[in-house]
Amino acid sequence: KTTHRIAVIPGDGIGKEVVPEGLRSLEAAARIFNLDLEFTHFDFASADYYLKHGTMMPGDWEEQLTGFDAIYFGAVGWPDVVPDHISLWDSLLQFRRRFDQYVNLRPVKLLPGVPSPLANRKPGDVDFYVVRENTEGEYSSVGGVMFEGTDREVVMQETVMTRVGVDRILKYAFDLASRREAKSLTSATKSNGISISMPYWDTRVATMAENYPGVSVDKFHIDILTANFVLHPDWFDVVVASNLFGDILSDLGPAVTGTIGVAPSANINPEGLFPSLFEPVHGSAPDIAGRGIANPIGQIWCGAMMLEHLGYSQAATAIQDAFESVLAEADAQVLTPDLGGHGTTGILGTAIAERI
Amino acid sequence: KTTHRIAVIPGDGIGKEVVPEGLRSLEAAARIFNLDLEFTHFDFASADYYLKHGTMMPGDWEEQLTGFDAIYFGAVGWPDVVPDHISLWDSLLQFRRRFDQYVNLRPVKLLPGVPSPLANRKPGDVDFYVVRENTEGEYSSVGGVMFEGTDREVVMQETVMTRVGVDRILKYAFDLASRREAKSLTSATKSNGISISMPYWDTRVATMAENYPGVSVDKFHIDILTANFVLHPDWFDVVVASNLFGDILSDLGPAVTGTIGVAPSANINPEGLFPSLFEPVHGSAPDIAGRGIANPIGQIWCGAMMLEHLGYSQAATAIQDAFESVLAEADAQVLTPDLGGHGTTGILGTAIAERI
Ligand SMILES: CC(C)[C@H](C(=O)O)[C@@H](O)C(=O)O
Ligand SMILES: CC(C)[C@H](C(=O)O)[C@@H](O)C(=O)O
Numbered sequence: 001k002t003t004h005r006i007a008v009i010p011g012d013g014i015g016k017e018v019v020p021e022g023l024r025s026l027e028a029a030a031r032i033f034n035l036d037l038e039f040t041h042f043d044f045a046s047a048d049y050y051l052k053h054g055t056m057m058p059g060d061w062e063e064q065l066t067g068f069d070a071i072y073f074g075a076v077g078w079p080d081v082v083p084d085h086i087s088l089w090d091s092l093l094q095f096r097r098r099f100d101q102y103v104n105l106r107p108v109k110l111l112p113g114v115p116s117p118l119a120n121r122k123p124g125d126v127d128f129y130v131v132r133e134n135t136e137g138e139y140s141s142v143g144g145v146m147f148e149g150t151d152r153e154v155v156m157q158e159t160v161m162t163r164v165g166v167d168r169i170l171k172y173a174f175d176l177a178s179r180r181e182a183k184s185l186t187s188a189t190k191s192n193g194i195s196i197s198m199p200y201w202d203t204r205v206a207t208m209a210e211n212y213p214g215v216s217v218d219k220f221h222i223d224i225l226t227a228n229f230v231l232h233p234d235w236f237d238v239v240v241a242s243n244l245f246g247d248i249l250s251d252l253g254p255a256v257t258g259t260i261g262v263a264p265s266a267n268i269n270p271e272g273l274f275p276s277l278f279e280p281v282h283g284s285a286p287d288i289a290g291r292g293i294a295n296p297i298g299q300i301w302c303g304a305m306m307l308e309h310l311g312y313s314q315a316a317t318a319i320q321d322a323f324e325s326v327l328a329e330a331d332a333q334v335l336t337p338d339l340g341g342h343g344t345t346g347i348l349g350t351a352i353a354e355r356i
Numbered sequence: 357k358t359t360h361r362i363a364v365i366p367g368d369g370i371g372k373e374v375v376p377e378g379l380r381s382l383e384a385a386a387r388i389f390n391l392d393l394e395f396t397h398f399d400f401a402s403a404d405y406y407l408k409h410g411t412m413m414p415g416d417w418e419e420q421l422t423g424f425d426a427i428y429f430g431a432v433g434w435p436d437v438v439p440d441h442i443s444l445w446d447s448l449l450q451f452r453r454r455f456d457q458y459v460n461l462r463p464v465k466l467l468p469g470v471p472s473p474l475a476n477r478k479p480g481d482v483d484f485y486v487v488r489e490n491t492e493g494e495y496s497s498v499g500g501v502m503f504e505g506t507d508r509e510v511v512m513q514e515t516v517m518t519r520v521g522v523d524r525i526l527k528y529a530f531d532l533a534s535r536r537e538a539k540s541l542t543s544a545t546k547s548n549g550i551s552i553s554m555p556y557w558d559t560r561v562a563t564m565a566e567n568y569p570g571v572s573v574d575k576f577h578i579d580i581l582t583a584n585f586v587l588h589p590d591w592f593d594v595v596v597a598s599n600l601f602g603d604i605l606s607d608l609g610p611a612v613t614g615t616i617g618v619a620p621s622a623n624i625n626p627e628g629l630f631p632s633l634f635e636p637v638h639g640s641a642p643d644i645a646g647r648g649i650a651n652p653i654g655q656i657w658c659g660a661m662m663l664e665h666l667g668y669s670q671a672a673t674a675i676q677d678a679f680e681s682v683l684a685e686a687d688a689q690v691l692t693p694d695l696g697g698h699g700t701t702g703i704l705g706t707a708i709a710e711r712i
Contacts, residue, residue, distance in 0.1 A: 084548050085547060085551065085555070088548055088549075117474055117475060117587055118474065118475060119472075119474060139549050139551075141552070143514075143515075143552040143553065144552065145552075145556070150519075151519055151520065152520075154516065154517070154518045154519070155516070155517045155552060155553050155556045156515065156517075156552070156553070157514070157515045157551075157552040157553040158499075158513070158514055158515075159494075159515065160510065160511070160512055161510070161511045161512075162508075162509065162510045162511075163506075163507055163508070163509035164507065190600070190603075191441060192440050192441050193444075193495050193600070193603065194494055194495060194513060194600070195441065195445065195495075195497050195513075196497070196499040196500065196501075196511060197511050199441070200511045222600075222603075222604055223604050223607035224607055226604055226608040226611070227607045227608055227610070228611075230473055230586060230608065230612055231473055231611055243549075244546070244549070244550070247546075247549065247578075247579045248578055248579050248582055248604065250579075251579035251582060252579070252583055255582070255583030255586045255587055256586055260583055260587075
């Protein structure tokens with residue numbers, strides 16, 4: 001059997017509390033499905049590391065991580081020590097770009113036992129993916145200021161879309177849609193207002209669609225699309241979006257299903273040239289860090305996505321089923337406070353690992 | 357008493373059906389509060405005009421409209437005849453830019469009798485404004501394509517923020533917040549990802565805040581802000597945002613309160629150098645146009661905003677109270693189908709005008 005080398009980076013705050021629970025589930029799944037997962041821990045990409053070294057990561061972080069099959073990531077950010085734009089640009093956003101993790105994949109799913117803010121929706125009604133472009137677009141860092149400090153001051157920032165960049169994310173999304181039952185893809189655009197880059201995006205969607213006659217395609221402008229996430233979340237199957245629009249939709253989707261505290265995300269390099277990275281959507285949560293009450297499901301769900309990515313669908317499904325069934329039972333002794341229970345991170349994590 | 361000259365542009369589709377109802381309410385309010393409103397109708401900014409003349413508007417539209425105190429606008433867009441990016445860029449977006457309507461003001465309010473998609477929220481819980489920058493930012497039309505048609509193709513579009521443009525919208529929003537009871541302002545940003553223009557926006561917000569010590573200020577990144585619109589819509593009082601973020605938030609807010617079909621918007625030139633424009637958020641709605649069942653409340657609410665803008669707060673409140681009380685009574689004979697009734701545009705419009 002193949003050995004898979006996993007780099008484990010807990011990061012900051014509750015990252016350090018939920019990662020051990022994620023590993024517990026992964027180890028349980030590895031035992032049952034006879035997988036060989038080898039975990040190596042790293043302390044960088046954290047405020048602790050920054051305090052010691054004055055940088056978020058060592059100079060040779062790329063070499064240190066190259067050769068791993070995946071990165072299992074907690075959360076980064078501790079604003080008391082490092083401003084967010086530094087901690088994030090110098091860690092997470094570097095991983096995405098240098099490891100060419102051009103797909104950011106985020107499931108949006110209404111789960112049993114997780115209260116949704118929406119009236120009249122139940123588990124099963126909502127189950128889709130946001131496929132976000134993760135390396136270019138609106139997150140460009142190209143631009144600057146002119147007439148600085150004067151009344152004429154003007155600030156420009158480029159949105160940069162390349163054919164390579166747009167086509168590969170569209171291909172990933174169309175491939176995903178064509179494997180799913182609904183075979184339906186929604187493109188997020190704003191070509192009625194953003195008059196150069198977004199019409200280009202639309203053109204590439206139309207061109208790519210020709211290769212997938214079995215996939216039905218529609219598009220919405222981002223303004224009405226966010227509205228439809230609230231009004232008709234059941235409409236969606238695979239939603240493909242630029243970096244910024246995908247960022248917005250992949251927070252909004254989990255908010256609508258009540259799962260923002262437990263949503264996972266995968267930063268994927270589909271070609272496997274570089275390690276992909278799996279991290280929960282929630283951050284380091286300074287407000288509850290250190291109290292042992294963080295919900296570990298986001299981290300555990302990330303483990304399922306990682307196994308899926310490594311080719312172990314059955315093991316991934318086992319983890320997914322385990323936390324869904326623990327949620328469905330809604331035992332207050334076991335559930336963490338955010339779910340209305342009085343369990344701890346460890347109690348909930350153990351319950352899920354045992355269920356596997 | 358002062359005569360106010362109002363340009364009336366019904367536009368396309370249901371615009372032509374709801375504008376007469378809006379005028380009915382305005383005329384009722386004018387009678388009671390003894391206002392002198394003079395209405396002049398224009399047929400341009402419509403597909404009909406386009407069919408006759410091959411353009412959306414006459415060459416001298418600016419001259420024709422200069423001197424009016426306000427534009428009372430229905431809806432534009434009829435994709436069977438003119439593609440949206442033409443009909444909109446060549447009408448609505450021209451008005452905004454040429455008449456320097458740099459404020460786009462949109463109320464978000466949970467109304468009696470309008471079902472909200474959210475569980476556990478009731479009228480009074482949500483009542484805030486989105487203040488959107490309306491002339492620059494992400495809607496720039498500066499940019500282009502290189503290596504067109506090849507694999508190296510790269511498309512750029514600038515976001516352009518000027519100090520003048522940013523400061524004046526912030527000033528408007530802070531002024532509004534300081535007049536309201538909660539005195540609270542939320543800034544929409546994304547400075548953790550969009551690394552040049554959005555940090556600039558944040559700096560200007562911080563600088564402007566110094567002039568308003570009585571206003572409490574917070575900021576959210578746009579991703580989590582959209583999530584909070586769903587999870588905590590009661591948190592907000594005045595939300596100020598760039599052109600794109602404001603566009604998104606002002607569709608999402610009404611979606612969350614269930615009012616997307618009845619929300620109004622004001623495109624304002626606060627200095628009064630040019631006419632301001634008042635239009636419902638809903639579009640021309642080709643699917644229900646011509647059937648007399650469109651809900652006229654968005655258009656009527658626009659009338660209230662227009663009177664407020666002209667300085668007639670009492671008359672504005674009278675219109676607002678009238679449609680809110682008709683909604684609260686929830687008489688199925690009177691309400692339009694979107695509200696669960698079987699009334700027509702005319703029946704509902706008349707009921708509201710009589711209530712005034
Ligand atoms: C139609 C479109 C260009 C417009 C915009 O994005 O400004 C609309 O969505 C709006 O909000 O008025
Ligand atoms: C922290 C931030 C830079 C990041 C992003 O915008 O990509 C986050 O919101 C995310 O979605 O992973």
